[in-house]
Amino acid sequence: MGNESSTLVDENTRPSVLEARTVDAVAKYIKEKHVRRIVVMVGAGISTSAGIPDFRSPETGIYSNLVHLDLPDPEAVFNINFFRQNPKPFYALARELAPGQYRPTIAHSFVKLLHDKGLLLKHFTQNIDCLERLAGVPGEHIVEAHGSFASQRCIDCKSEYPDEPMKHAIAKGEVPFCSVCRGLVKPDIVFFGETLPESFFHNRTLPEEADLCIVMGTSLSVQPFASLPSFCKDGTPRVLINRERVGGMGSRPDDVLILGDCDDGVRKFARALGWEEELERLWEEANPNKKAREEELAPPATREERLEEEIDRLTAEVDRTLEISDAYQKRVRRKLDGPSPESNRVSGLAHVFPHLAQK
Numbered sequence: 521m522g523n524e525s526s527t528l529v530d531e532n533t534r535p536s537v538l539e540a541r542t543v544d545a546v547a548k549y550i551k552e553k554h555v556r557r558i559v560v561m562v563g564a565g566i567s568t569s570a571g572i573p574d575f576r577s578p579e580t581g582i583y584s585n586l587v588h589l590d591l592p593d594p595e596a597v598f599n600i601n602f603f604r605q606n607p608k609p610f611y612a613l614a615r616e617l618a619p620g621q622y623r624p625t626i627a628h629s630f631v632k633l634l635h636d637k638g639l640l641l642k643h644f645t646q647n648i649d650c651l652e653r654l655a656g657v658p659g660e661h662i663v664e665a666h667g668s669f670a671s672q673r674c675i676d677c678k679s680e681y682p683d684e685p686m687k688h689a690i691a692k693g694e695v696p697f698c699s700v701c702r703g704l705v706k707p708d709i710v711f712f713g714e715t716l717p718e719s720f721f722h723n724r725t726l727p728e729e730a731d732l733c734i735v736m737g738t739s740l741s742v743q744p745f746a747s748l749p750s751f752c753k754d755g756t757p758r759v760l761i762n763r764e765r766v767g768g769m770g771s772r773p774d775d776v777l778i779l780g781d782c783d784d785g786v787r788k789f790a791r792a793l794g795w796e797e798e799l800e801r802l803w804e805e806a807n808p809n810k811k812a813r814e815e816e817l818a819p820p821a822t823r824e825e826r827l828e829e830e831i832d833r834l835t836a837e838v839d840r841t842l843e844i845s846d847a848y849q850k851r852v853r854r855k856l857d858g859p860s861p862e863s864n865r866v867s868g869l870a871h872v873f874p875h876l877a878q879k
Contacts, residue, residue: 565737676703740767
């Protein structure tokens with residue numbers, strides 16, 4: 521298990537489960553066969569539309585843009601031995617990659633929709649960006665094969681490190697140290713020279729239980745993650761949403777290829793399922809800056825109306841305060857029968873707005 525032919529299946533070969541090797545046939549299979557155990561496997565390709573670069577693309581990838589960090593080679597920034605000697609380059613990069621700066625993509629929301637519908641068995645990801653979590657996929661349904669920014673610990677004594685101090689350190693580009701042994705702290709991202717998380721090996725054969733496999737945005741070139749689709753049983757439909765065919769995808773009669781942009785492929789899949797509007801709504805809800813964006817996109821007239829309403833409210837509040845003050849001063853004048861109306865007015869305002877008393 522783990523090795524399979526990369527030869528594309530003959531177009532004349534009939535599927536054993538699906539009616540045809542098409543998106544519509546997969547949608548029909550999901551609905552009519554009451555599919556409830558879908559495994560999803562993703563890579564950096566589902567996050568690029570969020571603005572997060574992948575690692576190896578020429579000129580635009582992360583590794584090609586690390587020259588300013590003065591590294592012996594680009595991959596050293598994720599090398600545990602180099603990190604022990606000099607953790608500063610990693611934290612300079614972490615400041616740019618940490619969660620909270622990027623919005624989940626439509627592909628992340630599609631995984632959340634599968635979960636909401638009770639169809640997601642497990643989501644396997646090579647990404648460290650936590651965008652699945654930000655999209656609302658529960659952590660217990662995620663296997664972060666290469667770790668992520670979701671947690672952190674000391675590299676020496678393995679003590680866990682609190683979230684808030686970690687966020688502060690990353691935001692400042694500073695290196696955090698363990699409060700127990702003063703060792704270096706790093707996010708639970710798998711560096712070169714470290715083993716994959718136990719959760720990956722514990723769940724690695726889970727695709728055997730799936731009745732549908734969806735692979736998105738990955739080259740399937742890094743082992744052992746690349747072997748995951750091969751654990752699906754023969755006859756289990758597998759869908760690839762990717763810019764190009766990868767691994768052994770397309771080598772089985774029930775493989776369906778949706779080649780092109782991941783977001784476009786996900787929308788096509790959701791349309792076939794009748795979920796498109798629901799998916800778009802879910803994606804919009806995943807926008808952490810939704811309120812600011814709505815205000816930014818509001819028609820000018822609406823903003824002017826809000827401004828006028830705020831001015832009217834403040835004016836009314838001042839008038840009400842002045843009326844209270846006038847009534848108060850009338851009572852004072854009746855008792856003291858002395859101060860002028862103007863001085864009494866200022867004195868009354870000082871009673872409500874203490875900073876006026878200093879003038």
